[in-house]
Amino acid sequence: MINATDVPTVGHWIDGIARASAGGRTAPVFNPATGRITARVALAEGTDIEAAIASAQRGFLQWSGYSMAKRQNVLFAFRELLNARKAELAAIITAEHGKVLSDAMGEILRGQEVVELATGFPHLVKGAYSENVSTGVDVYSLKQPLGVVGIISPFNFPAMVPMWFFPIAIAAGNAVILKPSEKDPSAALWLARLWAEAGLPDGVFTVLQGDKQAVDGLLESPAVKSISFVGSTPIAQYIYETAARNGKRVQALGGAKNHMLVLPDADLDLAADQAVNAGYGAAGERCMAVSVILAVEPVADELIARIATRIGDLRLGDGAGGAEGEPDMGPLITAEHRDRVSSYVDIAEQDGARIVVDGRNRAVEGQEGGFWFGPTLIDDLPTTSRAYQEEIFGPVLQVVRISSFQEGVDLINSGRFGNGTAIFTNDGGAARRFQHEVEVGMIGINVPIPVPVAYHSFGGWKASLFGDAKAYGVHGFDFFTREKAVTSRWLDPATHGGIDLGFPQNS
Numbered sequence: 001m002i003n004a005t006d007v008p009t010v011g012h013w014i015d016g017i018a019r020a021s022a023g024g025r026t027a028p029v030f031n032p033a034t035g036r037i038t039a040r041v042a043l044a045e046g047t048d049i050e051a052a053i054a055s056a057q058r059g060f061l062q063w064s065g066y067s068m069a070k071r072q073n074v075l076f077a078f079r080e081l082l083n084a085r086k087a088e089l090a091a092i093i094t095a096e097h098g099k100v101l102s103d104a105m106g107e108i109l110r111g112q113e114v115v116e117l118a119t120g121f122p123h124l125v126k127g128a129y130s131e132n133v134s135t136g137v138d139v140y141s142l143k144q145p146l147g148v149v150g151i152i153s154p155f156n157f158p159a160m161v162p163m164w165f166f167p168i169a170i171a172a173g174n175a176v177i178l179k180p181s182e183k184d185p186s187a188a189l190w191l192a193r194l195w196a197e198a199g200l201p202d203g204v205f206t207v208l209q210g211d212k213q214a215v216d217g218l219l220e221s222p223a224v225k226s227i228s229f230v231g232s233t234p235i236a237q238y239i240y241e242t243a244a245r246n247g248k249r250v251q252a253l254g255g256a257k258n259h260m261l262v263l264p265d266a267d268l269d270l271a272a273d274q275a276v277n278a279g280y281g282a283a284g285e286r287c288m289a290v291s292v293i294l295a296v297e298p299v300a301d302e303l304i305a306r307i308a309t310r311i312g313d314l315r316l317g318d319g320a321g322g323a324e325g326e327p328d329m330g331p332l333i334t335a336e337h338r339d340r341v342s343s344y345v346d347i348a349e350q351d352g353a354r355i356v357v358d359g360r361n362r363a364v365e366g367q368e369g370g371f372w373f374g375p376t377l378i379d380d381l382p383t384t385s386r387a388y389q390e391e392i393f394g395p396v397l398q399v400v401r402i403s404s405f406q407e408g409v410d411l412i413n414s415g416r417f418g419n420g421t422a423i424f425t426n427d428g429g430a431a432r433r434f435q436h437e438v439e440v441g442m443i444g445i446n447v448p449i450p451v452p453v454a455y456h457s458f459g460g461w462k463a464s465l466f467g468d469a470k471a472y473g474v475h476g477f478d479f480f481t482r483e484k485a486v487t488s489r490w491l492d493p494a495t496h497g498g499i500d501l502g503f504p505q506n507s
């Protein structure tokens with residue numbers, strides 16, 4: 001951090017050093033548990049953006065010339081450092097995001113999985129070779145890096161979401177410019193320092209802090225060859241359209257409204273436990289959070305009763321813990337976001353829903369300035385309500401009572417999002433039909449948050465993903481490389497064919 005007068009400034013990371021914005025523009029960073037400003041984040045403008053891109057271009061020239069073995073050594077060093085020091089990163093995440101420490105550690109471990117996958121990159125960027133496709137002619141393919149690539153990430157996973165992309169991008173030989181969320185910018189800077197310690201040359205991992213100006217700078221620059229974005233759907237769509245118009249490769253992951261279908265034969269204790277975990281974990285600020293429970297009657301009353309009992313045991317508090325240990329749930333990210341979440345509960349109520357457990361106006365003793373919102377349970381929500389149709393992104397579980405499996409599938413498929421969904425049942429046939437028929441990118445069967453492992457790819461359908469490539473896994477390696485096909489003939493003096501102007505034929 002660079003010292004400012006009142007609180008420290010979280011700077012950019014350009015050319016191996018932290019620096020403030022040339023123009024001095026900043027935004028406040030809060031600790032959501034106290035509501036206090038703990039830092040100011042630099043906001044990039046023209047000259048900062050130019051400096052970041054120029055440095056990344058130099059970094060790319062150097063890094064793409066490294067052998068695979070040398071690149072692999074740097075990745076292994078990064079993995080070792082991350083594994084040894086992840087507790088530092090978890091504390092940074094909790095202080096700026098608010099999620100509880102064990103959850104911050106959880107996101108780091110899921111990100112580390114992708115680092116580990118990326119250490120084996122030579123296997124995944126191998127080309128193919130076809131010998132003697134025509135007499136004396138061989139064809140082979142090469143997978144080469146794109147150049148300077150941009151990553152734009154949301155506030156809710158300040159370490160994991162960037163790690164969905166940058167280990168693979170860097171392994172494949174690209175230079176990365178990461179534009180983290182301005183709400184929790186310090187994790188990115190910590191990761192940049194770790195890369196430097198691991199031996200990554202300057203310019204290969206750049207952090208450009210900022211807001212729309214920084215994003216637009218990356219979208220407009222011809223030097224930036226691809227954009228990987230994760231955030232809300234309206235911005236994802238803007239990023240997709242603008243980046244594509246500017247000739248870039250783009251993957252833009254958007255918002256979600258994930259449904260959990262509970263069939264009458266389901267284990268209701270398992271379903272209630274998992275609904276609480278997936279609905280209220282990270283205060284519902286997860287794109288894979290469950291936000292709607294589709295309860296196939298006659299189970300709704302019983303399921304709601306079991307969830308409500310469990311909510312009674314949840315403790316709200318500073319995610320960093322304290323004398324009483326770690327709470328179950330931290331605060332929301334900002335006061336504005338808390339008010340927005342609250343307004344959706346108002347809308348549900350106005351539209352005739354029953355508020356079973358009300359998290360509005362919830363306070364935490366001794367921390368009155370925090371952005372608190374208690375776990376909320378809503379029953380009988382009409383599907384015509386905006387509270388049902390839009391993403392809330394808070395600790396609000398909504399129950400919709402339905403009468404059949406088919407009604408559940410139809411509701412899921414009629415929504416605009418298609419990120420994740422889950423079915424809870426003991427009926428294998430129903431689960432199999434569900435996985436086949438739902439128009440959603442990631443499915444859980446008795447698993448509430450089905451985030452795929454690193455070697456499978458992550459991504460939704462419909463308004464949850466714009467573009468063709470998902471994050472990480474094989475899709476990640478395809479996204480961060482471009483293929484070249486080489487057709488080669490080494491002439492054998494004995495069979496030299498002489499001049500022939502005809503179109504080349506395979507023979």
Ligand code: NAD
Binds near residue numbers: 161254255
């Ligand atoms: P956001 O869309 O507000 O911001 C995401 C990024 O875009 C940030 O870096 C932000 O600075 C930038 N940005 C914001 N407004 C912009 C604008 N007008 N022009 C250009 N850039 C802009 O999202 P958020 O609030 O940080 O994150 C929460 C959202 O992200 C939720 O909708 C959540 O579902 C989604 N999300 C999706 C996934 C997924 O995998 N599909 C994962 C995590 C989060």
